[in-house]
Amino acid sequence: MPHNPQARIGTLPGRVAHAPNWLESLLFLALMSGPPKFRGRDPFASLAGTVDAVVVIHAVIWTCGGLWVLARLYPAVLRGRGVPVNGAQLVGALFIASLTLSLPQSPGVLLTAFTLGQFAVMLSFAWVFTHRFGTASCLRHIFLGVVILTFATIAAVYLAPGLVTEESGLVAFESRLRGDYIADTGSLAVIGLVLSLSNAAPLRGPTFWALFGMFGGLLVLSRTRSAYIALAAFLVIGFIYGKRLRVRQVVLPLSGVMFAFFLMDTISSAADYLVRERETIETMSDRIPLWTYLTTAVMRESPLTGLGYYAASRVVGTEYNAGLGNAHSAFFEVLVGGGLIGAALYIALCASLMRFAARALRSASGDPHVVAAAGLLVGALVLGLATPAALQPGPLGFAFWSLTAVLPRVCREAIQTRIGREQRLDAQSAVFAAGPSRPRVAGRYAS
Numbered sequence: 344m345p346h347n348p349q350a351r352i353g354t355l356p357g358r359v360a361h362a363p364n365w366l367e368s369l370l371f372l373a374l375m376s377g378p379p380k381f382r383g384r385d386p387f388a389s390l391a392g393t394v395d396a397v398v399v400i401h402a403v404i405w406t407c408g409g410l411w412v413l414a415r416l417y418p419a420v421l422r423g424r425g426v427p428v429n430g431a432q433l434v435g436a437l438f439i440a441s442l443t444l445s446l447p448q449s450p451g452v453l454l455t456a457f458t459l460g461q462f463a464v465m466l467s468f469a470w471v472f473t474h475r476f477g478t479a480s481c482l483r484h485i486f487l488g489v490v491i492l493t494f495a496t497i498a499a500v501y502l503a504p505g506l507v508t509e510e511s512g513l514v515a516f517e518s519r520l521r522g523d524y525i526a527d528t529g530s531l532a533v534i535g536l537v538l539s540l541s542n543a544a545p546l547r548g549p550t551f552w553a554l555f556g557m558f559g560g561l562l563v564l565s566r567t568r569s570a571y572i573a574l575a576a577f578l579v580i581g582f583i584y585g586k587r588l589r590v591r592q593v594v595l596p597l598s599g600v601m602f603a604f605f606l607m608d609t610i611s612s613a614a615d616y617l618v619r620e621r622e623t624i625e626t627m628s629d630r631i632p633l634w635t636y637l638t639t640a641v642m643r644e645s646p647l648t649g650l651g652y653y654a655a656s657r658v659v660g661t662e663y664n665a666g667l668g669n670a671h672s673a674f675f676e677v678l679v680g681g682g683l684i685g686a687a688l689y690i691a692l693c694a695s696l697m698r699f700a701a702r703a704l705r706s707a708s709g710d711p712h713v714v715a716a717a718g719l720l721v722g723a724l725v726l727g728l729a730t731p732a733a734l735q736p737g738p739l740g741f742a743f744w745s746l747t748a749v750l751p752r753v754c755r756e757a758i759q760t761r762i763g764r765e766q767r768l769d770a771q772s773a774v775f776a777a778g779p780s781r782p783r784v785a786g787r788y789a790s
Contacts (some may be wrong), residue, residue: 368484373404375488376470377737379495381506386657390451402457405440405736408464415471428470429751431695435466435744442652442681443506449651450658455680458652461736467745473748478756479543480713481749485546485719489535490554492738493561499525503752519719520564527732529567530739532558533722537577540590541717550587563695573725577718586709630639630671630729636663637670641679649682656690656731673727673734689734692747696720699750707757716750719743 347573363371380397405471439462442455449455473481499507499522506524520530533559538544539551546554562570578597581590640659641650657681670676678686700717707713723743727733734740 349368350666360396361395361476362480363472363484363692365758367411367472370404370407370642371468371472371484372488372491373635374408374465374736375485375738375741376492377526378404379492381524383524386623387662388658389454390653392453396536403456405461405464408468409460412420412464412467412471413746429699429747431692431699431747432470434695435747436463437462438681438685439466441685441688442649442677443646444684445645445651445654448645449680450654451651455652458735462713462734462744465736465741469741469745469748473745473752475537478716478749478752481547481710481745482538482543485534485738485745486538486720489531489538489738493531493535496520496525496531497557512696513686519566526738527559527567527730528565529570530722530726530730530732532562532565533570533573533726534719534738534742536562536574537718537722538715540577540581540588540593541585541715542588542711543716554686555593566736568771569726569729573722574723576721578685579705580717580721581714582710583715584704586723587711588711588714633660633663634672634675637675637679641682645682647682647684649678649680649685652676652680670731671729673731676731676734693724696746697724699754703750703754703757706754706761710753712749713753713757714752716746720746720750 348441378401382397383398384395407609412700432508439459442459442462446452446455472484496507500520507522507528508518508520520528522531532575535554539546539555539558562574578590578594581588585591636660640662644650653676655676655678660670670679672684674689677689681689697720700720703713704717719742723739723746726739727743730739732739733743
């Protein structure tokens with residue numbers, strides 16, 4: 344067993360349920376989806392505390408998520424029973440607490456407080472849900488949510504294209520299918536492909552290939568370069584550790600398709616579509632100068648505790664370039680919002696999850712849940728380099744916070760399985776080494 348700092352916080356009362364009821368599943372999907380915004384909104388309206396119908400719906404759903412967690416833990420606290428909290432969850436809680444240090448100077452105190460509350464709900468909800476229903480149920484619910492959001496995105500292309508595309512529609516495939524007001528399409532595609540190819544979502548042949556094609560098409564139409572890199576990183580992990588999983592079945596065909604493009608001299612036109620503006624690669628679409636500006640600002644004004652979460656997206660970033668929209672990085676959003684303390688704890692949280700993933704992969708190569716959890720982590724970390732969505736409410740952010748419960752659990756189960764297998768092999772080896780024993784026959788004339 345790995346050595347992890349643990350605390351006892353309260354065991355859920357009664358016998359562990361085998362599956363969530365429909366209300367718990369609905370709440371999971373509502374939290375995992377964000378929920379979607381479904382409309383454009385002035386970023387400064389949130390700083391001013393302006394409330395509309397969508398804000399009320401979000402507040403109700405996230406409040407229900409917090410109450411669900413408290414309702415499951417309160418009886419356990421009264422009984423004095425406990426359940427271990429792993430090191431990643433403790434670091435995650437400290438990370439959220441560190442972001443509260445900058446609340447007094449936050450540009451929007453209510454917005455920042457609400458967002459930090461969402462972080463706390465995602466962390467605790469994933470912990471309780473996974474403890475009650477297991478890792479398989481958590482990953483299946485994430486996959487179901489991604490499928491629903493993908494169908495909603497496809498429907499919006501025809502019914503309300505302004506919700507998901509940069510232009511009025513996908514005219515000659517010239518615009519990007521971003522999914523801004525429903526869910527980021529690049530993130531949806533990566534999560535769906537990771538869970539499908541790792542066999543974490545049990546799918547039959549025709550269903551698998553239909554969803555694989557849908558997620559693959561969504562990835563291409565998103566034209567998100569970081570999503571391509573995240574998927575490539577997962578394919579490498581899957582090829583190495585995905586023994587008997589579908590990911591190994593598609594790596595070679597995908598490589599063959601790319602080689603065929605090269606032979607037919609069409610790789611340049613395909614790359615032009617996928618990569619988009621090649622001239623922006625050097626500065627990562629002006630992100631590098633933006634990050635330099637953000638770092639200089641926070642180091643000058645409040646290096647330790649930061650300027651308040653969302654200060655990078657809503658205030659400091661707009662001073663550099665109002666058209667960029669946000670900090671375009673989870674790390675720099677945290678650095679500006681929580682200072683060096685918050686950034687250090689965020690790095691510690693990511694490092695802790697990477698440590699659990701590495702141990703699980705070494706102990707249980709070919710396990711669907713292990714490969715899926717490791718793939719989701721890689722996807723969240725790679726995408727987090729270019730978007731704050733890897734931390735904030737939404738499919739990718741919810742998946743990241745869920746990994747604080749899923750990865751340590753699959754790691755522990757993988758190590759226990761390996762130890763049990765080694766003990767059985769040692770016992771069998773001892774039996775064979777002893778050789779066949781001669782039966783003892785009672786009596787004076789026994790031969």
